[in-house]
Amino acid sequence: MPYRWSPILHAGMRVEASLAGSGVPQLDWLGWLLFLFVLAVAAANLLIYRAQKRRITRLVRQRAYEQHEAEKRAQQSQQLEALGRLTAGVAHDFNNLLTVILGRTELLLPKITDPDVRQHVELIAESTRRAARLTTQLLAYGRRQAFSLEWTDLNTVVGGMREILGALMGDSIRIVLNLAPQLDPVLADAGQISQVIMNLATNARTAMPQGGQFEITSANCTLNPMQAARYGTLAAGDYVRLTIRDTGEGMPPEVRDRIFEPFFTTKPKGQGTGLGLASAYGIIAQSHGGMRVESMPGRGTLFFIVLPRRPPGAKAMPPERRLAQSHQAPTI
Numbered sequence: 001m002p003y004r005w006s007p008i009l010h011a012g013m014r015v016e017a018s019l020a021g022s023g024v025p026q027l028d029w030l031g032w033l034l035f036l037f038v039l040a041v042a043a044a045n046l047l048i049y050r051a052q053k054r055r056i057t058r059l060v061r062q063r064a065y066e067q068h069e070a071e072k073r074a075q076q077s078q079q080l081e082a083l084g085r086l087t088a089g090v091a092h093d094f095n096n097l098l099t100v101i102l103g104r105t106e107l108l109l110p111k112i113t114d115p116d117v118r119q120h121v122e123l124i125a126e127s128t129r130r131a132a133r134l135t136t137q138l139l140a141y142g143r144r145q146a147f148s149l150e151w152t153d154l155n156t157v158v159g160g161m162r163e164i165l166g167a168l169m170g171d172s173i174r175i176v177l178n179l180a181p182q183l184d185p186v187l188a189d190a191g192q193i194s195q196v197i198m199n200l201a202t203n204a205r206t207a208m209p210q211g212g213q214f215e216i217t218s219a220n221c222t223l224n225p226m227q228a229a230r231y232g233t234l235a236a237g238d239y240v241r242l243t244i245r246d247t248g249e250g251m252p253p254e255v256r257d258r259i260f261e262p263f264f265t266t267k268p269k270g271q272g273t274g275l276g277l278a279s280a281y282g283i284i285a286q287s288h289g290g291m292r293v294e295s296m297p298g299r300g301t302l303f304f305i306v307l308p309r310r311p312p313g314a315k316a317m318p319p320e321r322r323l324a325q326s327h328q329a330p331t332i
Helices: 003-019 029-111 115-141 154-159 162-169 190-207 225-231 276-286 319-326
Strands: 150-152 173-178 186-188 212-223 237-246 290-295 301-308
Touching: 029 115, 150 154, 150 190, 154 190, 154 212, 154 237, 162 173, 162 190, 186 190, 186 301, 190 212, 190 237, 190 276, 190 301, 212 225, 225 290, 276 290
Parallel strands: 173 212
Antiparallel strands: 150 186, 212 237, 237 301, 290 301
């Protein structure tokens, strides 16, 4: 008899001895062994059932949470879409008024001989130019800005910005570029993508007053429907992703959820317009991509940007089509 069965047989024998004379039919050792085996199988099945129940409960809760977050992001994206249309309409009309003001001041300047009067008119002209730059950012947020979309290598765009990023960040912030080899091209305006990166870098510098690390990573990726839903209502498919990370102060949820809103800023009055991230969001959306953020206080900030990559065999677009497509309002 194998040694490992001895405790089971001894237990069965003790139970059988206690039942002796009680009128209960007695079993031989093989019967007790079979009884204990069935009992062990039943106990194992009960444990497996409980484990599966806990696992299913966790999965249901996780799916419910993910669905709630996806619906929340989709609703936020729709709100930003509506706000963008309103903002762009106002900015467009305001830009027309500024064009008239700036044009008239430039016509007046050559005719003014009085230095004091000329100084006042020059101040009007400079203020008008500053206002025009703000309206340009508003138009970018509202996706009403003219783009020249073409197949663009994001590695070339990011790599070409190393020196200017170094000058912007200063010596206390380390810049790291992790650029994937054989990155697929994306349909984008290289100058506008550079502006997005500069806006994010400026915010990262503000978040790292004591220094830190600013990192840009590029990669090809494929988003399934659940992953795409994290960018609002972006469609599943093949994309190129830029991940922009800083080791700064991070953001609490109430700030993180509003950073893409125009004019929202946490900077002191007079030190920020609240349009940098809003215009970056609009630029990426107008390029048929998506943008989202992850951040926690004390853990830095991660921005994820995805842009559709070029399908195999795709050809360059003619200039008139590139400009025409840039004015379409994509769904984000």
